[in-house]
Amino acid sequence: MTIETKPQVDTRKPVEYTDARLNANVPAGPIEQKWSKHKFEMKLVNPANRRKHTIIVVGTGLAGGAAAATLGEQGYNVKAFCYQDSARRAHSIAAQGGINAAKNYRNDGDSVQRLFYDTIKGGDFRAREANVHRLAELSVNIIDQCVSQGVPFAREYAGYLDNRSFGGAQVSRTFYARGQTGQQLLLGAYSALSRQVAAGTVELNERTEMLDIIIIDGRARGIVTRDMVTGEIESHLGDAVILATGGYSNVYYLSTNAMGCNITAAWRAHKRGAFFANPCYTQIHPTCIPVSGDHQSKLTLMSESLRNDGRVWVPKKAADTRTPDTIPEDERDYFLERRYPSYGNLAPRDIASRAAKIVCDEGLGVGPGGLGVYLDFSAAMKRLGENTVRARYGNLFDMYERITGENPYKIPMRIYPAVHYTMGGLWVDYNLMSTIPGMFVGGEANFSDHGANRLGASALMQGLADGYFVLPSTIGNYIATGGYSTIDPSHPAVTEAVGAVKERIQQFLSINGTRSVDSFHRELGNIMWEYCGMSRTEEGLKKALTLLPALREQFWSDVRVLGSGTELNQELEKAGRVADFIELGELMVRDALERAESCGGHFREESQTEEGEALRNDDEYCYVAAWEHFGTPSQAVLHREQLQFESIKLATRSYK
Amino acid sequence: MKITVNVWRQKGAQASGRLVKYQVDHVSPDMSFLEMLDILNQQLIAKNEEPVAFDHDCREGICGSCGVMINGLAHGGRLATTTCQLHMRSFKDGDVITVEPWRAKAFPVLKDLIVDRGAFDRIIQSGGYISAATGSAPEANSTPIPKENADLAFDAAQCIGCGACVAACPNASAMLFTAAKVSHLGLLPQGQPERKSRVFNMVATMDAAGFGGCTNIGECSAACPKEIGLHFIGRLNRDLLSATLSGGTTAD
Ligand SMILES: Cc1cc2nc3c(=O)[nH]c(=O)nc-3n(C[C@H](O)[C@H](O)[C@H](O)COP(=O)(O)OP(=O)(O)OC[C@H]3O[C@@H](n4cnc5c(N)ncnc54)[C@H](O)[C@@H]3O)c2cc1C
Ligand code: SF4
Ligand code: FES
Numbered sequence: 001m002t003i004e005t006k007p008q009v010d011t012r013k014p015v016e017y018t019d020a021r022l023n024a025n026v027p028a029g030p031i032e033q034k035w036s037k038h039k040f041e042m043k044l045v046n047p048a049n050r051r052k053h054t055i056i057v058v059g060t061g062l063a064g065g066a067a068a069a070t071l072g073e074q075g076y077n078v079k080a081f082c083y084q085d086s087a088r089r090a091h092s093i094a095a096q097g098g099i100n101a102a103k104n105y106r107n108d109g110d111s112v113q114r115l116f117y118d119t120i121k122g123g124d125f126r127a128r129e130a131n132v133h134r135l136a137e138l139s140v141n142i143i144d145q146c147v148s149q150g151v152p153f154a155r156e157y158a159g160y161l162d163n164r165s166f167g168g169a170q171v172s173r174t175f176y177a178r179g180q181t182g183q184q185l186l187l188g189a190y191s192a193l194s195r196q197v198a199a200g201t202v203e204l205n206e207r208t209e210m211l212d213i214i215i216i217d218g219r220a221r222g223i224v225t226r227d228m229v230t231g232e233i234e235s236h237l238g239d240a241v242i243l244a245t246g247g248y249s250n251v252y253y254l255s256t257n258a259m260g261c262n263i264t265a266a267w268r269a270h271k272r273g274a275f276f277a278n279p280c281y282t283q284i285h286p287t288c289i290p291v292s293g294d295h296q297s298k299l300t301l302m303s304e305s306l307r308n309d310g311r312v313w314v315p316k317k318a319a320d321t322r323t324p325d326t327i328p329e330d331e332r333d334y335f336l337e338r339r340y341p342s343y344g345n346l347a348p349r350d351i352a353s354r355a356a357k358i359v360c361d362e363g364l365g366v367g368p369g370g371l372g373v374y375l376d377f378s379a380a381m382k383r384l385g386e387n388t389v390r391a392r393y394g395n396l397f398d399m400y401e402r403i404t405g406e407n408p409y410k411i412p413m414r415i416y417p418a419v420h421y422t423m424g425g426l427w428v429d430y431n432l433m434s435t436i437p438g439m440f441v442g443g444e445a446n447f448s449d450h451g452a453n454r455l456g457a458s459a460l461m462q463g464l465a466d467g468y469f470v471l472p473s474t475i476g477n478y479i480a481t482g483g484y485s486t487i488d489p490s491h492p493a494v495t496e497a498v499g500a501v502k503e504r505i506q507q508f509l510s511i512n513g514t515r516s517v518d519s520f521h522r523e524l525g526n527i528m529w530e531y532c533g534m535s536r537t538e539e540g541l542k543k544a545l546t547l548l549p550a551l552r553e554q555f556w557s558d559v560r561v562l563g564s565g566t567e568l569n570q571e572l573e574k575a576g577r578v579a580d581f582i583e584l585g586e587l588m589v590r591d592a593l594e595r596a597e598s599c600g601g602h603f604r605e606e607s608q609t610e611e612g613e614a615l616r617n618d619d620e621y622c623y624v625a626a627w628e629h630f631g632t633p634s635q636a637v638l639h640r641e642q643l644q645f646e647s648i649k650l651a652t653r654s655y656k
Numbered sequence: 657m658k659i660t661v662n663v664w665r666q667k668g669a670q671a672s673g674r675l676v677k678y679q680v681d682h683v684s685p686d687m688s689f690l691e692m693l694d695i696l697n698q699q700l701i702a703k704n705e706e707p708v709a710f711d712h713d714c715r716e717g718i719c720g721s722c723g724v725m726i727n728g729l730a731h732g733g734r735l736a737t738t739t740c741q742l743h744m745r746s747f748k749d750g751d752v753i754t755v756e757p758w759r760a761k762a763f764p765v766l767k768d769l770i771v772d773r774g775a776f777d778r779i780i781q782s783g784g785y786i787s788a789a790t791g792s793a794p795e796a797n798s799t800p801i802p803k804e805n806a807d808l809a810f811d812a813a814q815c816i817g818c819g820a821c822v823a824a825c826p827n828a829s830a831m832l833f834t835a836a837k838v839s840h841l842g843l844l845p846q847g848q849p850e851r852k853s854r855v856f857n858m859v860a861t862m863d864a865a866g867f868g869g870c871t872n873i874g875e876c877s878a879a880c881p882k883e884i885g886l887h888f889i890g891r892l893n894r895d896l897l898s899a900t901l902s903g904g905t906t907a908d
Contacts, residue, residue: 070790085711086777088817089719105797141793148793150786150844152810159800177810183718184813191785198781206774229766258713292686297694298715399716402741405686468790516701518694562706567668568767570709571701 019639021275022626025429026130031647032112035134038430039473043480050075051201053479054238056223057081058210058265061090062182062460063443064244065189066467072196074472079236080193081205081225083260083573088190091246091258092463095182096303096396098164098174099460101139106163110171112136119458120648122168122348123423123451124600124616126278128624129647130430131448135458138465143175145468149188153177166456167304168348168655174457179303179395185460189467209573210265211501213241213272213439216493219484220269220439224501228573231566233501235494237487240438240475243269244467247422247444249282251581251588252533253525255419256288256301262577263584266426266445274434275626275639277427277447279584280592283454283601284534285420286312286352289403289413290372299418300403302375302396304456307345309380309389310413312336312352314373318363324374324412335359335373343655350453350601350614351655353417357534358612360416367414376412417534421459423450423601424591427626427641431474432466435626438482440475442466447624452600505565508575513558517574520555524582527551532589535603541593548586549634555582586633594638597621618650657683657749661696663708664756669766675754685745689732690715690722692744693755709768717741717881720816723823724769725756730820730879738818738881758819760828762866773819775865776833782861783854784837786846799845809843812836814882824879827868832876834862835892836884842895852899859896 027038045053053076057068060082068080082090102115115136120127143161147153153175154162163172177184196202207228214222214235222237245265249255270276287302313332320327335355340347347355356373359365366372381389386409390397397408404414425447432440432448443463450458487494531544555578563569598607598614599621607615624641659680666673680696687695690712697707713721717738724739726732732742747753755769763771815836822830838855841847847854870889877886 066790073789084713084719084721085773086720086817088777088780089713089721091714091719093719093816094714094716103796141791144793144796145788145790147796147799148786148788148846150788150809150813150841150846152806152813152840152844154810155801155803155806157803159802159806160797177813180718180814183816184810187813191780192788192790194777194781195785195787204777206777258719259715260713293684295684295687295691295695297688297691300716398736399741402737402743405743405745472790516698518698560701560704562701562704568709568770571707 021435042477056238056241059244060087061092062463063467067471069192070472072201078202092186096179097305098176098457100457101143122455127451151188168455242440244442249419252419267580275427277626278424279588281423283421284353284417287415288418290416310375314364372414374412544589660752662754687744689742715740720818723818730824758823783857812840820879821876824875829870830867831870835888839888839891855895856899
């Protein structure tokens with residue numbers, strides 16, 4: 001791999017924004033100076049006035065938790081919300097592997113420029129350069145911040161911070177806390193948040209689900225929530241709203257996300273005018289534990305860090321029934337090492353996942369149904385000793401054994417790709433503001449930094465960059481330029497939004513059909529996985545476009561939601577989420593159909609090279625697809641934000 | 657296999673509850689305990705009966721949402737395992753399993769198997785943090801931390817806030833939970849300035865929340881899915897003693 005050192009200006013025709021609302025507001029000037037210049041130019045709110053401004057933060061994961069804590073510290077009046085019983089349980093807690101930062105502690109040639117380059121390339125040239133550069137710059141501050149909060153990162157014997165390598169990078173820039181990096185980072189943000197709760201700047205509302213957004217005079221001014229214990233529907237008003245509500249992988253029913261992860265907050269905002277960007281960009285993670293049966297409720301990820309020392313292979317012979325240890329070396333196909341000699345087992349996720357699917361489609365897969373490949377540590381154990389392997393991955397090995405009943409120190413793990421992350425999300429500009437003024441979106445819920453594929457250990461980085469550093473600055477600027485009047489809680493827009501939420505709940509409860517919410521969710525998941533999963537075709541996508549509206553109709557006429565709205569009712573909660581997922585699914589399929597190229601996690605079978613690699617089409621698709629809602633997803637209108645590559649030359653992404 | 661479950665059903669916080677017996681057919685040994693409850697719920701919905709409410713989210717042992725008493729044991733009593741990580745291969749055909757919520761005065765039942773663990777958050781809010789305002793942090797590697805200290809701090813920091821320690825303790829004490837956070841932060845150089853006020857305030861909040869006192873029985877650590885060691889309680893007690901002697905102030 002060579003880094004393009006000479007910036008080359010993009011010579012294609014000048015940008016035309018199809019919609020003024022899609023102006024990314026990227027500051028002028030050289031890319032290295034954009035953020036610092038912008039920070040200097042942004043307006044500030046007088047500290048004494050901050051407490052007069054209420055900021056609503058939906059979500060307490062890395063993005064929301066960090067934003068709420070920091071805005072609280074700055075003196076704003078913050079109201080934070082999460083659906084779990086405690087802010088500490090947001091799904092960021094489950095991230096295992098690590099967080100990237102361009103600290104170059106290893107002196108192995110890392111730099112902000114290289115992290116920037118790796119992320120743009122990893123995203124298959126479908127991300128906005130300016131945002132990504134800012135992310136790379138902020139990465140170093142994040143580590144400092146977390147260490148000062150007491151995050152117990154892994155250390156070397158000399159007491160300095162340790163690093164490991166992750167997919168899509170040839171340097172060691174990933175910081176980690178055993179296999180529980182997300183947990184430790186989130187507990188850091190949660191502790192900062194707890195400090196602000198004690199200080200009285202943050203009001204935490206747990207077990208409270210946001211079900212709609214309130215827009216007044218064209219600006220986001222509040223949200224409607226349901227108290228998940230009492231069922232009470234309430235409105236909360238403020239000067240700005242942040243959505244940091246995570247990703248939508250659960251549209252596939254089976255994914256590595258927590259059971260409650262949902263699209264509802266973002267989807268409600270989309271229906272009220274926020275454009276939804278690149279919904280079809282989903283990430284399938286190569287190292288998950290394969291499905292064991294129909295009862296399966298979720299999939300468990302095994303951290304990608306395992307690929308540092310584990311070797312991926314399948315038998316060369318189809319339907320080989322021998323146990324893995326009895327298959328001789330020359331009868332094994334280490335297909336990642338073979339196809340991608342320079343990155344080998346550390347090829348990026350989309351590429352590693354597809355390679356596994358290809359060998360399984362050829363009938364070489366192992367385990368039940370042939371849907372698995374081996375991840376083998378025997379070579380690493382010989383080289384490093386079992387104890388070193390245990391120290392590095394012990395908890396992951398234990399987790400694997402608990403789920404499968406097999407001991408990975410003795411038999412190679414079996415892994416298979418699973419839906420893991422969604423690069424798509426609400427469209428935001430450089431300030432992380434959506435097309436609804438006053439509504440900001442952070443973390444996995446926005447579309448901003450990862451293009452068509454996210455590199456490992458970059459989501460934690462993005463969530464914390466958004467939460468600790470970007471949103472607190474840009475929101476200040478928004479508030480300072482605003483001068484917004486206080487909203488009367490009896491304003492017609494408030495009454496309308498509250499009424500709409502109540503009516504929808506009543507609808508769910510009164511259908512009284514025959515099928516459970518879960519049965520619809522599973523069916524949706526099957527359709528999405530089959531036709532809009534790891535590889536997509538025009539024919540399949542068109543088929544999905546007939547299946548999904550039919551499913552939606554059936555849901556609304558035949559779902560069974562028992563109990564009432566005025567109590568803790570988990571079926572009612574799920575019904576709202578699944579109804580929104582079905583609509584989102586349709587938009588994802590439309591987006592996937594529209595994008596007749598392959599890029600990153602979006603693989604269109606019609607668009608591949610002779611060797612089966614993704615074939616991008618920069619002339620026609622070098623844009624962000626931003627969808628505007630009208631009526632139903634089938635009526636949604638596509639807008640395009642043209643992407644410009646000025647610092648990094650558009651190039652074919654190769655990991656050979 | 658076929659399993660019989662006796663499940664605690666309680667309509668709401670004010671309602672009285674009781675154990676109700678259900679039979680679950682077609683249980684596979686590869687299912688998790690929560691997937692077995694999913695199947696039970698699908699059966700109930702099909703019969704127009706309200707499903708059993710239980711807390712869960714990540715289903716991989718890290719969020720700390722899940723947690724029920726299974727045959728009287730927190731999380732089912734298997735070493736280092738949360739309820740969501742417990743698999744039905746630990747049971748056999750024909751088993752009768754009793755499933756109840758955590759029982760503790762400080763954790764009131766909200767519905768069926770769901771309790772309110774808000775008291776844990778209040779303990780953290782009273783001091784479970786290092787006051788490091790965003791943006792003011794020094795370069796991360798300017799303070800090396802001996803690996804042993806960092807590792808020990810990590811061991812304590814692994815607590816998932818599930819509440820099994822409280823549920824398993826005959827006194828319903830939250831000492832292990834509190835000690836885990838006090839030790840995590842107290843072992844790091846960054847945590848020193850607030851070390852005394854932290855332990856003092858957190859213990860006071862814990863006592864006020866209605867948790868019982870610690871009499872060193874050790875059931876907490878045995879039930880803890882993250883194997884938080886009892887020795888951390890010793891650390892808390894030492895810190896508390898020194899904080900009390902200096903009047904709970906930070907001035908060392
Ligand atoms: C198993 C797993 C492992 C991962 N490992 C890594 C890794 O090693 N490195 C890495 O960089 N990334 C990793 N990722 C990705 C990364 O963890 C996530 O992208 C990131 O943590 C998302 O953070 P977030 O703050 O955007 O959202 P989340 O942490 O998901 O938080 C969402 C918040 O929104 C709230 N919420 C959602 N909907 C509503 C609603 N309607 N009303 C009220 N509140 C709502 C939730 O309660 C929650 O507080 C992993 C992801 C998974 C699933
Ligand atoms: S100490 Fe252990 S049992 Fe107690 S809350 Fe923490 S993880 Fe759960
Ligand atoms: S559901 Fe998260 S720990 Fe069990």
